[in-house]
Each structure stands twice: as structure tokens, then as C-alpha cells.
Amino acid sequence: MSQHDVIIIGAGAAGLMCAISAGKRGRNVLVLDHSRKAGNKIMVSGGGRCNFTNYYVEPNRYISQNPHFCKSALSRYTQWDFIAMVDKHGLPYSEKEEGQLFSDQKAKAILDMMLQEVSEVKAQIQLETVVEKIRQLDLSEAPNRFQLITSKGAYQCESLVIATGGLSMPTMGASGFGYQVAEQFGLNLLPRTPALVPFTLQPDEKAFTEPLSGLSTPARLSCNGVSFLGGLLFTHRGLSGPAVLQVSSYWTAGDQLEINLIPELDLEEHLKSLRHSKPKTELRTVINEYLPSRLAKAILEQWLKQPVLEAGEKGISVGDLSNAQINNIANRIQRWIPNLNGTEGYRTAEVTLGGVDTNELSSKTMEAKKVPNLHFIGEVVDVSGHLGGFNFQWAWASGWVAGEVV
Template sequence: MSTQTEVLILGAGGAGMMCAIQAGKRGRKVILLDHARKVGGKILISGGGRCNFTNLGASPNQYVSNNPHFAKSALARFTPQDFIDLVNDHGIAYHEKKLGQQFCDGSAQQIVDLLMDECKSANAEFRLETRVNLIEPLSPERAPLRFKVFTSSGEFECESLVVATGGLSIPKIGATGFGYEVAKQFGLSLVDRAAALDGFVLNREDEIRFQGLAGLSFDSTIEVRGKIFREAILFTHAGLSGPATLQASLHWYPGDAVKVDLLPGLEVFEWFLQKKKSGNKSIVKNLLSELLPARLAERFCELHFPDPRPLPDVSEKELKSFCGVLKAWTFIPKETVGYSKAEVTRGGVDTQELSSKTLETKKVPGLYFIGEVVDVTGWLGGYNFQWAWASGAAAGAVV
């Protein structure tokens, strides 16, 4: 015997649960399936355990997609304030860390509890530790039922099937490419996937040049393909991490150069000239250590200014050329670290296949894709959860 339900949601992450809440509140019978033992695994590990659950400035401009307009409709209809209202209703204390980013004061578990409570009020049921084996479209005579789903917990028949299985990052907590396989099964096109919001692995030469700097962090502006972010960069054993690197990785494709200004907001050539004019006799490395972490200053001098001399012995031409390197350190990363560390997957189900209003597929009535599985990927800073909530709410209003 199959269990019949109006709405079957595959994946009980942020997007799936928000969809369940909205649909359940409309009186729809909803079941959520997930192969994990607990729901919301990614929420729990997000934001360093405090969940950066939205960003006050979220707008379509902070999302990468083949169709930059696609996210507009859903984002406009479920706003950061809508989620904050829920957070307030549940008495969860939160704060803005920086740049509009909203974090729980306590723990990310509070956001999972909020979603679970809301699902419960909406009478949505969960079937956890459930593996999906097969999805079959039902014949039109079975209308309004449209899909049969064979799982390790039995068979389900539903009117609306919502795929909310997320992207590929962090397989060890249950991420799979399942949603992409469903898209292929129904003949939907996919945009190439890549690990994003991720660190860079340096190429072999740069790895040797910068070895021994792991743990060192500095303020920067970073530029890839004309996108510029000002945040911190962190040297790691493999290469670079830190928020600026993660942001840059979202726009990076293999072979692209990355340009870093190590001293954002400072005309460093003018700064050195002033020192020179005022009779400063320090050697360049020591002066640069006033502006950058000492080991980093030392390394850049070894690489680009190897002859340590006091400032009066350094020509303006030499200084200008060295400052050029500091303001535009350019390198080509070997790769990103990969899905074991990346926060998201760029690419996914092609938005051309979906209605931007409802997230329903145009080719297969009753089949929906929401959340990270779709080719809409946000910047670091709460934007990806905002997309999960907004796309989940958009589908939840119609399924």
C-alpha cells in the first residue's frame, strides 16, 4: 500500500522545511523525506554554529545564476524581515555581526527548532533515515496524483513533488547529487556545478613562495572577473581562505587570475614617499611591517624587494614598482579546495526550466526544485539561507 499525500518534499533542509510550513499552513497534507537521521544538518554547522540566517541587504544582486533576474520574484515575496519576524516570534535572540549579517546569539539549533515547531504547527510529517530508490510519473488517469516515489520506508504517491535535496558540499553530513539526477531523469538541463564559497589551493610555485604563512590573516580587497570584495584573507596550509577568498571563489573559474590589494584604502606609494621626505631611515621591510603582519611584509620583500636597504637609498621608481605589487598581487589559483570544505555548490538545475514565481518545472507539472539544488547561489553572509527560505516559501504557496 502506498502512502498518499498532497505534497511530498525530498530533503528536510532549510528550503524543504520552509516549503512544508507554507504548504501545511494552507491546509495541504505534507510529508518530508530525508535520508539523514536529523533534519537541518547544514543549518547546525552554519555560521560557526550560530547560523547566519539572513542578510538585511539581500537582493538579487548578491546571487550568481545564469539568469540574474530569476531570484527576484521569490526574494521579493519572502524578505529577510519575514524570516526575522519568525525569529522574533520564537523569542530567539540575535545580532548583526557585520554587513547586514544576522546571527543567533545562542546556537543554530534554535533555527532548526523554529523550523521544526512551525512544521509541527503546519501538521507536516517527517520520514527520516529514508532513502529514495525510484521516482515514477503516474498515468493521467491517477490525477490529481502525479508521482509515485519508492523509498526504503515504503511507497508514496503525491500530487506535488518538491526536490529540496541541496548541493554537493559537505558529503559527510549527507549532501548528495540526488536532485541533479532527478532533473536528468525528467530531461531538465543543468548548469555546470562547482564548489564555491571555498578556499583556493595555490599553484605549486606560489605554494612554495608563501609556505610557512598559515594562520596569518590580513584585510584586503580581492577581485575576480570584475567582482570586488573587501574582507579578510587567511593563509592556510593549502593556500588561501577567509571571507574575502570565499566570496571570490563564487565568481572564479579555472584559469582566472585573482587580484589582491594587500593595503586597501591606502595610497602606499604616497605613504612611503612621505616617510622618505621626512628623512625616515628605516629599511623597507620594517616600514612595511607597520602596515602588514610582519611575516607577510617580510615575505613580500624577499620576493619583490630582495635587497634590504634603508629608505633614503631606495629610488622612487623602485618604490613605485614594489607598491604596484602590494596593490595588485595577482595569481592564478590551482583550484578551489572542493566539496569537502565548500559552503555551497554553484550551478544546478537550470532556471530556464523553472517558473521564477512558483519554482515549478515548465516541462513536468507538479515537479518543483527549490533551494541550493537550483542554479541560484548567494554570496557569503546569510544570502544562501535567504534563498532557501524564499524559494521554499514561493513553492509552498502553490504546491
């Protein structure tokens, strides 16, 4: 029976950070993972460049049934701490939109940095190991210790950390294992749903969007009182892009999504004012001014039922539009309610909403209140970030604070 101070299940972002933090305290740490490689999601993150944190980490960038829970960890291991580690390793990075920090090198550079830190503190990582059974030893055997039966033998540890992530992207090693452990020890679980995920559309709506596939345009997307301004990308299956992914975290089946395709303008007011000042302006000229030409053409022909024009032919002028027509045009373009089919689900979702109820955990140590020495960190917990490096920052922060006490 192999004995360790700490066993961490899951060699992803949170598990590796926890290993570094506990290893720095001189703890004997073993990280187990069923995958062939550690940090699969780090490797594919940020389009291959790993958006590893954000300059503007704030609790309001996280979704959780208890919005206060994330505050403690995020304030004790901050984005500046992670940036300091990246700087120490001399890795170049750049800020993209809104404080999002991406590696200038491939995402592997961030993973290699984490693995080097893990090896410097002499924590071990053992891959391709399936944990078959976990048992808390009783007082007569060895008080406050856990026994793990795995495909590679039996282990004992004083502290057990569950860092197995959420359900998103099973091809990257995701499993519901962390939730099963929570259930085994009587911890409450909150319902889980895919988030930061593209939408799929009903066939009638797809007939409009499919020919636009690959086209990206700025838009404001609103759902359940929350709205995001950013890129909307038409795909073969439906709608994606940063603003779509963001708003998907606030959507549940049956909810309406509203899309404003010209967010910088009050189109109704604009058309009415042009009707007086420049009545001969063609409607298609106005629409083309604010939308990519392929999208403008599709809207004019399919939504606004304007005839396909030959070269030299003139379309309807704004001076000929009635108030009702202007109102209808503005509604179609600025209050588009797509006929949604659902989302692409865990296959492509970046994160999982819900998970281990934060009421069951200490926000300072991530330890289960009912089960001493059992900790849950990272995405398995009911804390999910917005797009933009916030999810990794939660993984680093929750992993670090647990590592300080295990």
C-alpha cells in the first residue's frame, strides 16, 4: 500500500496548481489521472494559445448559486500571482480584448510551466490510472485517512482532493467522477448544464443562417435580463462566437434569446430621421452600411422580402417607408428572436454549470464541511466563469488555497 500525505485526483489546471501549492509546503503529493496526458484542456484552450487569466478578475464574472463563495480563493491567489509565475518562467503573453491574457507561444508552454513547477516540488503524477473505489478508513484502522483502490494498485492518503473537472468535452477526459465522489460522501449536488456553448437552431432558422456560415458580426445578445456585446459567428449548426458563448451560460431550455445585429444604433430612429433628411436613400444602402454585405443581402431578401435587384436597379427608398414598416425592419434586425433548437451540449461546451454545492465546502480551504480532509477544487464545484480567462483563474485559485492546507 503506497502512502501519501495528499492524493489529488485530476491532473488538470486545478489539480496541478494544488500539487504545486501543497508540494511547496513539503507535502508528499501524488496526482492521479485516468487520461494518457496531463492538462488536456490547457493544451486546447484559448484556440491553442491558452487564455490563462484576465486582468479584471471580479466575483461578478462568475456564476454560482452562492455568488460570494468564489471571493475568498480569488482574493488569496489572484491573477497577479499567476502572471508572476508566467513572468518567472519568461513566457511571453499578450492582452487581447477586455484584459484577456493569452500565451504568445502555444498553450503547451503554459502546461510545461505547470509541469515543471510540479516536478520542482517533487510531486508525482501518475497517468492512465482508473480510481475504482474510495473509502474513508475508520478510527480503528487509521483515523482520518482515505484508501483508494485503482487500476494500478492501492493507495492511502491523509488528504484527498477531487479535481476531476466538469462534464464538458468527454474526448478531453471529462467524466462525472467528481460528482459520484460527492454523492458517495453525502454532499449535495446542484443540477449541471453545458455552458459557454454554441446554440443549434430549428430547421426554418437554419435555412437562413446556414448559407452565412463562417460570417462573424458584432451583436448584442440578451437572455434573462443579462446581455453581452461581442462577436456572433454563424456556423453550419447554428450560432457561436464570444457573445453567444457568454449568453449561453444564462440560457435554459425554453428561454428566449434576443439578438441585436446593429447594437451601436437605434435603427428605428435612424430610419425615421433619414426619411426626413435624405428620403431618397435606399434602404439597402442603410442596411449595408451597418452589416456585412452577405448578411445585409440575406436580411433584405429573406426577412424584409425585398426583391433581388439587377445591377443598376433601385430598391425601396427610406422616404417610401411607413412607420409600421420602419418598426418592423428595426424589430427584425434589432430584436431577432432566433428559433432555437438547443445547444451543442457537452461535446463542445467549454464548461459545466452547477456541480458540488458550495454550501457543502469551506470557501477558504475548499474542504467538505461534513468530511474532514476531503477537498473539491476547480470546475467540479458550482463556480463557472465567463469567457476570458476567468475559468482558469478559478482553477488556479481554488487549487492553490486547497494546497495551502492539505
